[in-house]
Amino acid sequence: MDAIFKALNDPAxxxxxxxxRQSDGQTLTDLSExxxxxRFGVMKHLKVLEDAQLIVTRKAGRFKHHYLNALPLQEVMDRWIHPFLQPQAQALSRLKATLEGQTMTKPDFMMATFINCSHDALWEALTKGDLIAQYHFACETVTGDMQKNGDTVAYLFPHGAPMLSNRVISITPKTRIEMAFLPSWGGDETPSRCVYLxxxxxxxxxxxxxxxxxxxxQTGVAEGWARxxxxxxxxxxxxxxxxxxPEKSA
Structure with a gap:
């Protein structure tokens, strides 16, 4: 956590x-302006933020896009602040519809975390419905597994209503899963696409x-991923x- 506090201890x-936070996925040119x-000064600051895992990057063509990675900050909140302040939901994603055959460019949302576990354990936890049900923040019932293209995992709220389903578009075992993201909450069921790396x-x-x-x-997607x-x-x-x-409203 020293790297996080060091990274935050600079106004730039x-x-x-x-x-x-206002506009995710910006390039070095966007931020330098x-x-x-x-530009070199901005690059040095971005390197400090990346080393602290407060941003993650992705190249699309000749451009490198930068994304706010809020999870380390959430872990700081959970450790020291949450017991006192009951932190509220934050970070809403900007959303737009997609088709399965569409070529992906830069993500609208990106997040990374590090986990002390084996490769096999992480893969199984992400692909087996009964294991997902052990840790999902809203769904204690998750059906299906993700082993091949077309496989679908369905997430059910405690009262039995569907929350979400993920349908595998492409899968590289133990490396990458690309899925159709099919929500069933909030009135907007427009599909999008997500990837695990x-x-x-x-x-x-x-x-x-x-x-x-x-x-x-659709709202709350970024926070949902953090949870x-x-x-x-x-x-x-x-x-x-x-x-x-999520915290219950008073």
Whole structure:
């Protein structure tokens, strides 16, 4: 966490995070135009933020896009602030509809987390419905597995109503899953597309989530991913179920 506090202890880096919060996926050119410093200076600040895992990057063609990664900040909140302030939902995704055959460019939302687990354990936790049900923040019943193209996993609310389904578009075992994201909440059931990327590290696993073509009327997707990833990480690292459910309104 020292790297997080170091990264936040500079107004220029905080300004970059604020800019990405307002408009995710910006390039170096986009961000450089907003600060009174050289491109090299902005690059150095972005490197500090990336080292602290507060941003993640993705190349699309010759452009490198930068995304706010709020999960490390959420973990700081959970450790020190949540018990006192009951933090509220934040981060809404900007959304737009997609078709399965559409070529993906840059994601509308991107998040990464590091988990102290084996490669096999992470893969099974992401692909087996009965395991997803152990840590999902809203659904204790999840049916189906993701093993091949066309497989579908369905998420059900406790009262039995559908929340979401994911249908596999393409799958590379233990490396990548591309899915159609089919929501059933909030009145807008426009499909979009999401991707899991699994990468072994020297101390565990890195999981990156990319979400493409999110429709604007759907809300809470970014926070939902943060709650999903927090539950997954807790379950894999401790063996204990903890559902990071949204706070109930007073």
């Amino acid at each position: 880096r905080r300004a970059l995070l604020d800019s990405l 907003q600060l009174e410093m050289t 699994l990468e072994p590290t020297s101390t565990g696993m890195k999981l990156t989530v990319e979400h493409f073509d999110l429709p604007a009327a 999903f990833a927090s539950g997954l990480k807790t379950w894999l690292e401790t063996g204990q179920t903890h559902r990071f459910a």
